[in-house]
Amino acid sequence: MLATRSFTAWRAVAQNPIAKxxxxxxxxxxxxxxxxxxxxxxxxxxxxxxxxxxxxxxxVSPDLKIYQPQLTWYMSGAVRIxxxxxxxxxxxxxxxxxxGPLVGIQLDSASLVSAVAALPVAAKVGxxxxxxxxxxxxxxxxxxxxxxxxxxxxTLKGVYASGYAVLAGTVLGSLYLAAI
Amino acid sequence: MSLNKAYTLGLAAARPALKYNLAxxxxxxxxxxxxxxxxxxxxPNESAKPPLNKTFQIYRWNPDKPTEKxxxxxxxxxxxxxxxxxxxxxxxxxxxxxxxxxxxxSCREGICGSCxxxxxxxxxxxxxxxxxxxxxxxxxxxxxxHMYIVKDLVPxxxxxxxxxxxxxxxxxxxxxxxxxxxxxxxxSDRKKxxxxxxxxxxxxxxxxxxxxxxxxxxxxxxxxxxxxYRWMADSRDQFGRERRERxxxxxxxxxxxxxxxxxxxxxKGLNPGKAxxxxxxxxxxx
Numbered sequence: 001m002l003a004t005r006s007f008t009a010w011r012a013v014a015q016n017p018i019a020k021x022x023x024x025x026x027x028x029x030x031x032x033x034x035x036x037x038x039x040x041x042x043x044x045x046x047x048x049x050x051x052x053x054x055x056x057x058x059x060v061s062p063d064l065k066i067y068q069p070q071l072t073w074y075m076s077g078a079v080r081i082x083x084x085x086x087x088x089x090x091x092x093x094x095x096x097x098x099x100g101p102l103v104g105i106q107l108d109s110a111s112l113v114s115a116v117a118a119l120p121v122a123a124k125v126g127x128x129x130x131x132x133x134x135x136x137x138x139x140x141x142x143x144x145x146x147x148x149x150x151x152x153x154x155t156l157k158g159v160y161a162s163g164y165a166v167l168a169g170t171v172l173g174s175l176y177l178a179a180i
Numbered sequence: 181m182s183l184n185k186a187y188t189l190g191l192a193a194a195r196p197a198l199k200y201n202l203a204x205x206x207x208x209x210x211x212x213x214x215x216x217x218x219x220x221x222x223x224p225n226e227s228a229k230p231p232l233n234k235t236f237q238i239y240r241w242n243p244d245k246p247t248e249k250x251x252x253x254x255x256x257x258x259x260x261x262x263x264x265x266x267x268x269x270x271x272x273x274x275x276x277x278x279x280x281x282x283x284x285x286s287c288r289e290g291i292c293g294s295c296x297x298x299x300x301x302x303x304x305x306x307x308x309x310x311x312x313x314x315x316x317x318x319x320x321x322x323x324x325x326h327m328y329i330v331k332d333l334v335p336x337x338x339x340x341x342x343x344x345x346x347x348x349x350x351x352x353x354x355x356x357x358x359x360x361x362x363x364x365x366x367x368s369d370r371k372k373x374x375x376x377x378x379x380x381x382x383x384x385x386x387x388x389x390x391x392x393x394x395x396x397x398x399x400x401x402x403x404x405x406x407x408x409y410r411w412m413a414d415s416r417d418q419f420g421r422e423r424r425e426r427x428x429x430x431x432x433x434x435x436x437x438x439x440x441x442x443x444x445x446x447x448k449g450l451n452p453g454k455a456x457x458x459x460x461x462x463x464x465x466x
């Protein structure tokens with residue numbers, strides 16, 4: 001409504017003090033709570049359509065491939081991997097024991113002992129080490145997790161110190177278990 | 181019509197109504213874009229040392245050509261005429277070699293968190309990451325890991341901010357303060373906030389967490405969880421129990437497996453992993 005008035009009319013009002021007072025009074029009488037400008041949603045919809053289309057083709061930045069090898073996530077990943085392989089091996093062993101007779105292979109203690117005893121010493125020690133290493137690592141890593149859950153060794157120094165301790169313990173423990 | 185005349189004749193000539201009669205030369209000088217004279221600009225003394233050329237391999241992706249896969253582009257910078265930080269090198273590349281290189285930056289002093297990116301495999305702020313002066317190996321610069329990329333080194337942090345908003349990072353009280361005016365706090369209670377309030381929300385820690393990489397939608401991530409703990413640990417806040425209640429589900433906090441990449445990478449030296457462990461303990465004993 002106000003915008004349709006001509007420029008010259010407003011200039012006349014600005015230069016005339018009486019006209020100024022009259023216009024001011026009229027403006028004051030307008031209800032001030034009424035909004036005369038409204039945002040047009042149609043314009044925003046176009047912009048958000050462009051954004052949605054752009055978002056659909058955005059690539060994901062590389063993670064595992066480029067992140068620096070660190071004790072933190074390497075050891076954590078190794079605990080997870082050893083855990084799943086040990087669990088998988090346990091399941092495989094149990095099912096082989098149960099279902100072996102169906103195929104004709106006996107996997108009870110006596111037959112296993114006699115089969116392994118015939119192998120050369122190197123193979124026996126090697127097999128024991130291969131089984132012991134992930135087992136000891138996962139167990140010591142698990143204890144490290146319990147230490148963290150209790151609230152200890154959660155500083156960077158503590159994480160690295162306990163990490164090296166687990167690695168050292170793993171080497172010693174698996175050597176011991178492979179030797180007995 | 182009259183405006184066109186002004187531009188063709190020169191502004192001083194077409195504006196007789198100007199109160200102060202500025203000379204045309206002064207007006208022309210005020211119109212140029214330079215803010216200080218070229219003679220006053222500092223010039224690096226490049227002839228003093230032989231050039232120490234370092235290669236930077238920087239992740240590039242152009243949203244205007246979305247079908248082209250992201251690539252690593254190599255740039256060579258003379259470190260003897262460049263500032264010591266990675267951000268200095270990026271700005272030198274952008275100013276002198278490739279203006280299309282895009283990255284966020286603001287304070288250049290490690291307090292705003294804008295320039296967070298993956299430098300040499302670790303997430304830090306480019307403005308406080310020193311350039312490795314060993315020129316035999318290139319420096320690799322990637323954006324924050326496992327984030328949707330808007331362009332080059334700019335990640336989309338919308339979801340990260342939404343997660344921050346979801347923990348209600350403001351003081352919430354049930355009763356007004358006892359004296360009716362100030363929320364009093366002892367010195368020992370204030371000490372509990374040290375190491376928590378300094379977070380600048382740069383997202384370095386959250387994007388360093390493999391768990392956040394795989395479960396970004398539901399897992400809140402170390403940055404947001406440390407801030408959740410900041411409000412739980414604040415003695416003036418009275419909604420600690422409710423804040424912990426909100427995290428009672430398999431994903432919000434319990435995707436944390438204490439990998440501790442977050443504490444290793446924080447450019448401000450904070451420890452989000454410890455804060456998360458503290459939340460877990462409080463939730464267990466509540």
